[in-house]
Amino acid sequence: MKAIAAFLCGLMLGVGLIVAQMTNPAKVIAFLDVSGHWDPSLALVMGSALLAAFVGFAWVERRGRPMLSGELALPPRWPVDGHLLGGAALFGIGWGIGGFCPGPAIVGTAALSGDAAVFTGAMLVGMFGANRLAAANAAARRTFSREASDAAQ
Numbered sequence: 631m632k633a634i635a636a637f638l639c640g641l642m643l644g645v646g647l648i649v650a651q652m653t654n655p656a657k658v659i660a661f662l663d664v665s666g667h668w669d670p671s672l673a674l675v676m677g678s679a680l681l682a683a684f685v686g687f688a689w690v691e692r693r694g695r696p697m698l699s700g701e702l703a704l705p706p707r708w709p710v711d712g713h714l715l716g717g718a719a720l721f722g723i724g725w726g727i728g729g730f731c732p733g734p735a736i737v738g739t740a741a742l743s744g745d746a747a748v749f750t751g752a753m754l755v756g757m758f759g760a761n762r763l764a765a766a767n768a769a770a771r772r773t774f775s776r777e778a779s780d781a782a783q
Contacts, residue, residue, distance in 0.1 A: 632698050644737045650675040653738045655729025655745060662726055724753070 660669035738746025
């Protein structure tokens with residue numbers, strides 16, 4: 631049942647992104663061009679998504695648990711740290727340069743858009759690199775902590 635629900639939600643998201651033209655980089659860049667020929671139509675799409683999410687989260691919180699899971703797992707509101715701010719900045723830079731964000735890039739790749747496929751490939755390489763870097767940093771912290779503990783004894 632979870633797989634069917636996930637598929638239907640993904641299909642609905644993909645169709646919505648196509649209908650809203652969020653898979654069209656020119657439309658996205660026109661939205662981001664506030665000093666030129668600004669196209670505010672994507673603000674309506676984002677506002678609609680926020681409203682739907684607000685209603686959905688309120689319903690799930692009032693219900694006490696999701697329909698297809700035992701518990702509601704929400705991300706913490708704090709701390710806003712360097713990782714969050716850096717990730718948000720990279721997301722914004724990539725969106726502004728490429729005209730894609732991850733969801734529309736995947737939909738565009740499935741629709742055989744070459745630009746979307748290049749963006750998706752670069753995104754996957756970046757995700758892989760970030761995971762490798764995080765693992766290397768965690769290993770270095772463990773080694774440093776162990777060495778500091780040994781030196782203290």
